[in-house]
Amino acid sequence: MQQPLWTPTAERVAASRMDAFRRFVNQRHGLQLADYPALHAWSVEKREAFWPAIVDFFEIRFHSPAGCTLREGPAMPDAQWFPGATLNFAEHLLRRRDGHPALVAIGEDGSREQLSHAQLAAHVAGLQRALRDAGVGLGDRVAAFMPNTWQTVVGMLASASLGATWSSCSPDFGTQGVTDRFGQIEPRVLIAAAGYRYAGKRIDLTDKLNEILHQLPSLDHLVIVPYSRDEASPADYESVAPATLWQDFYQPGGAPQFTPVSFDHPLYILYSSGTTGAPKCIVHGHGGTLLQHVKELGLHTDLSATDTLFYYTTCGWMMWNWLVSGLALGPTLVLYDGSPFHPGPTRLIDLIDAEDISVFGTSAKFIAALEKAGVRPRESHKLRSLKAILCTGSPLAHESFDYVYRDVKPDLCLSSISGGTDIVSCFALGNPTLPVWRGELQCKGLGMDVQVWNELGQPVHNDKGELVCTRHFPSMPVGFWNDADGEKFRAAYFDTFPGVWAHGDYAEETEHGGLIIHGRSDAILNPGGVRIGTAEIYRQVEKVPQVLESIAIGQDWQGDVRVVLFVRLREGVTLDEPLRDEIRQVIRANTTPRHVPEKVIQVADIPRTLSGKIVELAVRNIVHGRPVKNTDALANPQALELYRDLPDLQK
Missing domain, CATH: 3.40.50.12780 (ANL, N-terminal domain)
Structure with missing residues (x-):
């Protein structure tokens, strides 16, 4: 029977801000919410009481008071929070x-300003x-x-x-x-x-x-x-x-x-x-x-004025905006500018000890790269201050959960979080009062009515579908710039299910109340009509030591779709038939025959956005001879040419 990888002690739960907030709500409203599931259910059903509780708990100052908490129209996105x-x-x-210290700015060259x-x-x-x-x-x-x-x-x-x-x-x-x-x-x-x-x-x-x-x-x-x-x-x-x-x-x-x-x-x-x-x-x-x-950093991340928060990000990614908001809780923020692997793979891990970082934020790719590089921070670093690792940008593989608890630190809260630029925040994230289960995002965010729906718009559990949010929330965008009538905004999020926010993630709700993200909906593979999330394949391919990273697409072929996997290998390794067979066997043994790629092709580079996300859609367009718009949004647009007119994909 599966056991959680980490469970907070009763003392840690009681000392957390999340539990303090639960007690605050119970006292204020005469409730007996016993645990997080009860608190979350209340926060969704009683949004008009929940968000003012956040205002008061974090002592948010309004210069002029609101006339009410929420004024809603007939359907999302028509709503106004705290009007007046x-x-x-x-x-x-x-x-x-x-x-x-409020800010510690560290450069790649070792410069440090405080x-x-x-x-x-x-x-x-x-x-x-x-x-x-x-x-x-x-x-x-x-x-x-x-x-x-x-x-x-x-x-x-x-x-x-x-x-x-x-x-x-x-x-x-x-x-x-x-x-x-x-x-x-x-x-x-x-x-x-x-x-x-x-x-x-x-x-x-x-x-x-x-x-x-x-x-x-x-x-x-x-x-x-x-x-x-x-x-x-x-x-x-x-x-x-x-x-x-x-x-x-x-x-x-x-x-x-x-x-x-x-x-x-x-x-x-x-x-x-x-x-x-x-x-x-x-x-x-x-x-x-x-x-x-303040809800996400103060409650879900358990950040306080005595903490030191770090997130590896650039100013072109929403995680920078999220990181800076940590100042509202009074901690120290560590800002790092430069390569996370220069001069060596432990560059950012060194910062944990040097700056007494307690909450360390990074990407799934970084954690996978550490493991591939053979880095074992538990053996090489003290990590005494570290209480939580946050991870976002792409789904965190189950094996990366194992790596963190085996080779980084066994007593910490590993929070895989997911949301996006669209909401400048998260739909699912960590929780200091809940256990960490392998491969799962711990919980839905407070006040967020997150569900997983099938194509008929019906909620599903332990099955894959579209991640949606069925009720309005305060960090929904005000709108798009130069979109006066809101047409582009509504088309972006409300066309799939009218009146319901469809986020574009292919997800699964688990029996523990957590979530698994299987990839972006628009990158879903569909061989023989079976929907497959790309993250399901990447998770298996990462087990093959010779593979550094991979990208999978669906290629239109003979009236169907075939799965094509591109792999970037370690230096000096060449893709031969035995290695192709090994990759296919690992995928087949741990998923289904539908997941097994018909084509496995070696490439020298994988295109990604400036925030580090691989771009399946751009590769798919190149493979099908379609134009890729705005390649300037990519960190390495030249990599796309590696996928154009490949002979292996013509047969």
């Missing part, structure tokens, strides 16, 4: 003002004054082309404090990728790095930035951060707007002021990956983002 309320997102992230909570507030106050003097106000856009470092956080907080709207891309984005995004939102101010470092190389961004500037006529001001390029000068940049170096643009000091805005006032503009067309500009509001993030 005003607040400011940045105010809550800057509540702590003492000398405790700001206390008091210093962070002083920097935000100074930049806020400079932005206001530059004419930035309510609804204006401030954009950043920046690495993950402290200046980026200061820029976001200063922007949000004024009621302006923040949007960021990381410096590894291509020119077209940046202009496809920022060109749509027409920023007034651009904060940009002069350069950055990655994999031991110093990369000068001057030429790329000049190309971008030519396509941003809306700019009123350019602020250059001489990051990794100390010699940067305003004269280097061909900007229609005045250019100023970061250190000359403002002087830190004083206390920041906060402009009260409506609950749904635009805080962030995030972007879809853009691999199937121009990126969608997804607008998220102050209130919904704040409430969802």
Whole structure:
């Protein structure tokens, strides 16, 4: 009989914020909710009571009170949360003002800069004054082309404090990728790095930035951060707007002021990956983002003011926005910029001991790569402070769960989490009060009516289907930019099941109340009419030591679909028939004959988005001779050519 990989002690459960919140709800409402399933059921059925409880538990400050909690129309997405309320997102992230470290920014080259909570507030106050003097106000856009470092956080907080709207891309984005995004939102101010470092190389961004500037006529001001390029000068940049170096643009000091805005006032503009067309500009509001993030970080992640939180991310991925929200709970954030494997595979693991990281966030790919590299942190590192590992970006293989508890640390909460840019948060995530079961995301998020539906729109358990959310939630996007009638927004999420959010994940609800994500719905394989999630195949292929990573697609073939698997192998390994047979046998032995690929083909690289997700749809389009739109959204677009006109796929 299967046993959980980890179970929290009664003492740990009682000390968790999740359990404190359960007791808070029971006392306030005269309830006897005994455990998490009961708490979750209440949070969904009584949303009008649950979300105000979050407001009070985390001491969210409204400048003007709400007329009610929720005003709903006849069907999603027609709803308004806390109508009449005003607040400011940045105010809550800057509540702590003492000398405790707020941000520790670490570069790949070993550089380290630290700001206390008091210093962070002083920097935000100074930049806020400079932005206001530059004419930035309510609804204006401030954009950043920046690495993950402290200046980026200061820029976001200063922007949000004024009621302006923040949007960021990381410096590894291509020119077209940046202009496809920022060109749509027409920023007034651009904060940009002069350069950055990655994999031991110093990369000068001057030429790329000049190309971008030519396509941003809306700019009123350019602020250059001489990051990794100390010699940067305003004269280097061909900007229609005045250019100023970061250190000359403002002087830190004083206390920041906060402009009260409506609950749904635009805080962030995030972007879809853009691999199937121009990126969608997804607008998220102050209130919904704040409430969802304090719930997820404070309750589901058990983050407190004594913790140190790390997440490996760039500023072009929503996990950066999620990470920065941790400031609302008063901890220390560790920001890392650079390759996670330079100069060696333990680079990020070293940070755990060096910075006393208690919550470590990463991707499924990183954990799999550590195991493939033979890294055993339990033997090489102390990891005394580490209490939780968070993982997202793609489904975490069952074997990676085993690896973490065997070779990293047996006593920690491994939380595989899943959500997305679309909701700037999660549908399913971790829980410090619940056991961890192999291969499962621990639970549905509080207040989120997450279900798995079949094609007929019926809920299913222990079976695969579409992940949906059947009731409105506060972090649903305010809408898409330049989509006045909401047509594009409704088409993106509500066409599959009218009035119900369909997230595009192929999932399964387990007997433990957890979830398994089997891949993206649009990447589902369909040989002989049987739906197969790509993650089911990847999980097995990762067991083969010679394989570093893989990507599977369905190829239209002779009136049906055949499964094609592409594999990237270890250096010096060539795909021969014995290895093909081994790969097929591992898949067959652990899944079904339908999962076994008809073709197994070696490739030198696998295309992925800038946030590290492999792109099955782009490969499928190339294989079928269809165009791939907006390849600038890819980190390695040249890899697509490896899949074009392959002789093996013509027979």
